[in-house]
Structure formats: C-alpha cells, structure tokens
Amino acid sequence: MADPFDVVKGIIDRHDHDRSRLIQAMYEIQDTLGYLSDPILSMLAEGFRMAKSEVFGIASFYPHFHLKARARYTIRCCTSVVCEICGGAGLREAIRRHLRIRDGETTRDGLFLFRPVACLGACDQAPAIKINDTVFGGMTRERIPDLLQKVARNGLEGESA
Amino acid sequence: MTGREFLLDHLAVPGVQSLDGYRRAGGFAALTKALRSLSPAEVRAEISRSGLRGRGGSCYPSGLKVEAMAQAADPERYVVMNGEEGGPGAFKDGRLLQGSPFLILEGILLAGFAAGARHGICIIRKGAKDTRCRFQEAVGQMTEQGLVGTDILGRGFAFELRVEIGAGVFCCGEETALLESAEGRRGHPRVRPPYPVERGFQGHPTLVSNVETLANVPFIIDRGADWFRGIGLPAEPGTRVLSVSGHIRHPGVYEVPTGTPLRRVLELAGGARPGEEIVAVLPGGAVSGFLPARDFDAPVSQEGLERYGTCLSSGAVIVFSDRCCFVQVAQRLAAFFEQESCGRCTPCREGTARLREILEDISGPRRKTAGEGRRDAWREVPPPRPFALLEPLVETISRASACGLGRSAGVAITSALRLFPDEFAAHFERQECPRQVCWK
Numbered sequence: 001m002a003d004p005f006d007v008v009k010g011i012i013d014r015h016d017h018d019r020s021r022l023i024q025a026m027y028e029i030q031d032t033l034g035y036l037s038d039p040i041l042s043m044l045a046e047g048f049r050m051a052k053s054e055v056f057g058i059a060s061f062y063p064h065f066h067l068k069a070r071a072r073y074t075i076r077c078c079t080s081v082v083c084e085i086c087g088g089a090g091l092r093e094a095i096r097r098h099l100r101i102r103d104g105e106t107t108r109d110g111l112f113l114f115r116p117v118a119c120l121g122a123c124d125q126a127p128a129i130k131i132n133d134t135v136f137g138g139m140t141r142e143r144i145p146d147l148l149q150k151v152a153r154n155g156l157e158g159e160s161a
Numbered sequence: 162m163t164g165r166e167f168l169l170d171h172l173a174v175p176g177v178q179s180l181d182g183y184r185r186a187g188g189f190a191a192l193t194k195a196l197r198s199l200s201p202a203e204v205r206a207e208i209s210r211s212g213l214r215g216r217g218g219s220c221y222p223s224g225l226k227v228e229a230m231a232q233a234a235d236p237e238r239y240v241v242m243n244g245e246e247g248g249p250g251a252f253k254d255g256r257l258l259q260g261s262p263f264l265i266l267e268g269i270l271l272a273g274f275a276a277g278a279r280h281g282i283c284i285i286r287k288g289a290k291d292t293r294c295r296f297q298e299a300v301g302q303m304t305e306q307g308l309v310g311t312d313i314l315g316r317g318f319a320f321e322l323r324v325e326i327g328a329g330v331f332c333c334g335e336e337t338a339l340l341e342s343a344e345g346r347r348g349h350p351r352v353r354p355p356y357p358v359e360r361g362f363q364g365h366p367t368l369v370s371n372v373e374t375l376a377n378v379p380f381i382i383d384r385g386a387d388w389f390r391g392i393g394l395p396a397e398p399g400t401r402v403l404s405v406s407g408h409i410r411h412p413g414v415y416e417v418p419t420g421t422p423l424r425r426v427l428e429l430a431g432g433a434r435p436g437e438e439i440v441a442v443l444p445g446g447a448v449s450g451f452l453p454a455r456d457f458d459a460p461v462s463q464e465g466l467e468r469y470g471t472c473l474s475s476g477a478v479i480v481f482s483d484r485c486c487f488v489q490v491a492q493r494l495a496a497f498f499e500q501e502s503c504g505r506c507t508p509c510r511e512g513t514a515r516l517r518e519i520l521e522d523i524s525g526p527r528r529k530t531a532g533e534g535r536r537d538a539w540r541e542v543p544p545p546r547p548f549a550l551l552e553p554l555v556e557t558i559s560r561a562s563a564c565g566l567g568r569s570a571g572v573a574i575t576s577a578l579r580l581f582p583d584e585f586a587a588h589f590e591r592q593e594c595p596r597q598v599c600w601k
C-alpha cells in the first residue's frame with residue numbers, strides 16, 4: 001500500500017484545498033485508511049488552512065468519523081423506537097453476551113466494535129443491525145451468535161441482508 | 162386502491178434503475194419538453210399551479226420557493242437535494258433514490274432550469290453507500306449522454322451535478338444545518354431568515370428540496386398541472402409516499418392520494434399482526450404526536466392531521482400495538498432526540514437528556530434486575546423524579562430551542578401523556594408496568 005501520508009496529501013490536493021470540501025475529503029481518507037489519526041488531522045488543518053481545533057471539532061461532531069484505529073467489523077445496533085418495539089434491546093443483550101463486551105467497546109482480538117446507534121433507515125426490517133455497510137434486518141436474538149460467528153469466520157462476502 | 166400510485170408504479174417498471182430502462186419508461190420526456198418548448202417562467206408557473214407542497218416535513222408550497230429563487234439578484238444559484246432522511250421510521254426517500262435515480266436527477270434538472278440554477282448537489286446520507294455509488298454512476302452516464310453539462314440536449318442549458326456524502330445525523334436534515342455540513346462545518350442550523358432561497362449554499366440562493374418533492378416534478382411537467390391537481394385533496398394535491406413500520410403485518414412503502422383515511426393505509430399494510438391490536442400510530446415519525454385508534458379516520462394530509470393534533474411531516478407512519486409500553490416508547494423517543502441534538506442550544510441539549518433520564522428512571526434498564534442493565538443491578542437505584550417535572554420540561558425545550566428538532570422533541574411525549582395517563586401514573590406512582598413490558 002502507498003504511504004498513508006501520500007494518500008492523504010493526494011486527497012487534499014484533489015479537493016483543491018477548498019475548505020467546503022473538507023468533510024468529503026475526510027470521508028475519503030477514512031475509507032482508504034480506516035480512521036483519522038492525530039497526524040492526519042494536523043495535515044488536514046494545514047492542507048485546508050484552518051485551525052486544527054476546528055478540524056477536530058468537525059471530526060468529533062459527526063458520528064461516522066473514527067478517531068482511533070477501528071475494529072475490522074463495526075456492529076451498529078439500532079436503538080430507535082421502531083426497532084425497540086420490535087425487540088431491539090434483546091438483540092443488544094445477545095451481542096454483548098456473545099462478544100463479552102459493553103457498548104462502545106472493541107473485542108480483544110480487534111475484530112468487532114459494538115455501537116448502539118440511532119435509526120439505520122431500515123425500519124421496515126426492524127429490528128435491524130448493521131455490520132460495516134451490510135444491513136441485517138428482521139434479526140432475532142437467537143440468530144446473533146450464528147451470524148457473528150459466520151462473519152468472524154468468513155467475512156461479510158456472500159452475506160445478504 | 163392498491164397502495165401504489167404513479168410514483169411507486171414508476172418504481173415498479175422493470176429496469177427503470179438504468180438509463181436505458183428509464184428512457185423506455187418515458188424518462189426525460191419532461192426535460193425534453195421543458196427545454197424544447199417551455200421557458201423557465203412557464204415551468205415555474207406549472208409547478209405553482211400544480212399546488213405541489215414540500216414532502217420533507219414543512220409542507221411549504223414548492224412553487225413559492227422556486228419563484229423566490231427566480232427573484233434573487235445573484236445569478237449563481239444552487240439546487241440541493243435533501244437525502245439526509247434520518248428519523249426513526251423514515252425510509253421512503255431511500256426507496257425512491259434506489260428505485261429510480263434518474264427520476265430524481267431529472268427532477269433536480271427541471272428545478273434548476275425553473276429556478277435559473279446551474280449547480281445541483283445531491284446529498285445522500287452516509288449510511289446509504291450503495292445508493293450513493295449508484296448516483297455517482299448515474300451522473301457520469303448523464304454527462305456522457307449530454308444530459309448534464311454545458312449544453313444540455315443542445316438547447317444551451319448548462320447544469321452541473323455532484324453527489325456528496327451526507328452527515329447521517331438527524332439534525333443535519335434541517336435545511337440550514339444541511340448547508341452548513343455541505344460547506345464543511347459542523348451541522349448547526351443557522352438562524353432563519355434569511356432563508357436558503359435568499360442566502361443558502363456559500364451565501365448563494367439555494368433551493369433545498371426533499372427527494373420525494375423532486376420526484377414529483379418530472380410527472381407534473383410531463384403530464385401537466387391539471388392532471389396533478391386531479392389527484393387527492395384540492396388543498397394538498399398529489400400523493401404521499403408513506404414509510405409504514407412497527408407492529409404491522411407488512412412494513413414497507415405505500416403510496417396513497419392525499420385525503421385517504423389512515424385506516425386504509427393500515428389495511429393496505431396488512432393490518433395488525435396476529436393476536437395484536439393496533440393502539441396508536443405516529444403518522445409523522447418522531448416529530449409528530451400519537452394518533453389513537455379511535456381517530457384512524459383522519460386523512461393523510463398535513464392540514465387534516467393537524468386537526469387531530471398531530472402532523473404528517475415526512476410520512477413516517479410508526480404503528481404501535483397493545484404489546485407496547487408507551488412509557489418505554491416515550492423514553493426511546495427522548496433518547497433519540499438527546500442523541501441527535503446538535504448541542505447548540507442548552508435547552509435542547511440538556512433538556513432532552515433530562516427528559517430521557519426521568520423516563521428511564523421509571524422504565525429503563527436501571528429498574529430491572531434482568532436484561533440490559535444487569536451489570537449495575539446491585540447499585541442503589543435512586544428514587545424516580547416526580548412526574549410533575551415532565552410537562553414544564555417539555556414546554557421549556559420546545560419554546561427555547563432554535564430549530565425544529567428541539568421544538569418537536571416533546572410533541573410525541575406530550576401526546577403520550579395525554580393519551581395514556583394511567584400508564585404513566587402506574588409507572589410513576591406504583592413503579593409498575595401494566596403491560597409487563599419494561600420491567601421484564
């Protein structure tokens with residue numbers, strides 16, 4: 001893989017150092033490198049000619065930015081009202097139990113991060129969870145261990161919602 | 162009535178997602194018609210005459226917005242598609258974006274032509290990655306075919322389009338917060354006025370429009386305002402695409418003419434699940450008030466639902482059966498607003514947190530011995546705060562907040578207090594859940 005700093009520089013250049021493109025650039029960097037490290041935030045501040053505190057303020061405002069190395073699979077479990085009335089709490093309990101972690105924690109092997117989040121936009125398939133970019137709707141707590149084992153073993157390929 | 166009118170019928174045409182398929186389904190006829198034989202003023206007049214109203218929640222007449230844009234002195238104007246859609250129970254915009262990307266893009270082009278804009282920005286929520294890639298591809302194809310660029314269809318109309326990642330936060334669905342976020346800042350709403358049609362994206366006049374609103378535009382131009390006015394109620398013509406979810410047999414997207422009784426929508430969605438009875442719905446998602454079963458004759462329309470003390474907003478119909486504990490539902494709604502508050506106004510930021518805490522004290526995991534809060538079960542549980550705090554708190558939040566999020570945070574909770582006083586009393590006074598839901 002190319003040197004991460006070249007990647008970041010390339011992306012900043014492509015966005016023409018235009019301040020209004022900052023967030024798009026941050027998403028691109030995160031998609032390629034996984035997360036926004038402290039040195040990357042400094043580079044962004046310099047590249048877009050703004051204070052680093054401001055860049056940090058933006059990075060921490062939006063829930064989709066990761067400021068720390070992230071797990072291979074981020075499990076997002078919806079806690080909003082539709083999933084909740086369809087049994088969302090049970091799913092979360094099953095995930096916690098299976099992975100032996102609490103909300104917002106990463107498993108020790110770095111494989112799974114578990115985050116309770118607001119509506120995933122898959123309310124017609126409530127209760128829903130999302131692993132990276134794949135939605136798994138109509139989940140039951142009984143299916144959680146199987147699903148997580150399968151993902152840990154074979155990845156997300158070939159899985160469908 | 163089948164739960165499918167012209168929009169969902171269009172989505173059901175096989176292959177309509179591709180450019181060729183869209184053309185075969187009659188796509189770009191409206192754009193061709195507008196560019197060949199109509200002036201921007203005529204397109205504006207057609208939109209105004211159709212009576213189209215915004216589908217993003219405000220229900221503001223779209224014609225007025227386009228006219229206001231055309232009045233602006235600044236020649237650099239923008240059309241922004243609001244594809245942020247983040248409230249619980251709302252997924253119809255996502256379905257439209259996936260179902261027929263070119264329809265929405267044609268709508269943006271027509272809106273741009275009418276408003277004299279040369280730039281279009283499609284903002285699609287962060288979570289919908291596939292849709293966003295699909296849109297990027299679609300814009301590329303349109304550029305290749307001369308449908309986007311400097312000389313569209315050889316008629317000298319110039320328009321450029323770009324696709325951006327939306328924040329994926331509810332408060333960024335508010336139009337000014339959306340623009341802040343598109344300009345690369347934190348998504349805090351701006352003070353209105355000036356409205357975006359005067360000073361929007363980077364200070365230029367901007368037409369922010371909901372996905373469904375834009376999807377209606379090509380049909381209106383192609384088939385004419387009179388055809389559109391013939392559907393639904395005279396005051397709010399057209400159809401509404403509703404996302405129906407919750408305790409219902411077939412959750413999904415349904416389209417009905419305005420004025421259809423809500424009861425009919427629930428029937429189309431299969432009615433109650435076996436062994437359950439529907440007690441109430443939230444017709445407009447988290448920002449609306451509960452509509453009890455006795456009022457299910459209320460029509461699907463903004464004004465009609467306002468008469469019943471609730472609103473249609475963006476049409477996120479959440480159905481609740483007799484299996485729900487409404488205290489727990491209220492608590493989840495409060496938690497949603499707490500999580501999504503942008504944090505600018507103290508009453509909204511702190512108030513929603515207190516609201517959630519008060520409700521959680523009596524319905525949340527901390528009161529249980531099993532389930533979520535097991536780890537803390539040994540801890541001393543503080544006595545619940547008094548019920549009397551709720552109403553003044555809601556009142557304060559709704560009065561002192563700057564944007565629609567704070568203002569609507571208490572709507573559902575107040576209506577739940579009014580509709581289910583016994584249930585709340587049981588929780589607060591006897592600390593028990595009559596339906597045995599939140600104590601399990």
Ligand SMILES: Cc1cc2nc3c(=O)[nH]c(=O)nc-3n(C[C@H](O)[C@H](O)[C@H](O)COP(=O)(O)O)c2cc1C
Nearest residue numbers: 215216217243245246334335336370371374565566
């Ligand atoms: C808190 C809040 C969230 C909103 N979320 C959305 C949204 O997700 N999608 C949307 O189209 N409009 C949303 N709106 C409404 C927009 O501010 C704006 O009215 C709308 O995009 C205008 O488009 P329309 O005229 O086509 O309805 C929201 C408003 C508020 C106050």
Ligand code: SF4
Nearest residue numbers: 505506509562564567
């Ligand atoms: S009401 Fe809430 S969401 Fe709206 S600006 Fe204030 S803090 Fe932000």
Ligand code: FES
Nearest residue numbers: 078083119120123
């Ligand atoms: S409420 Fe859970 S996905 Fe929308």
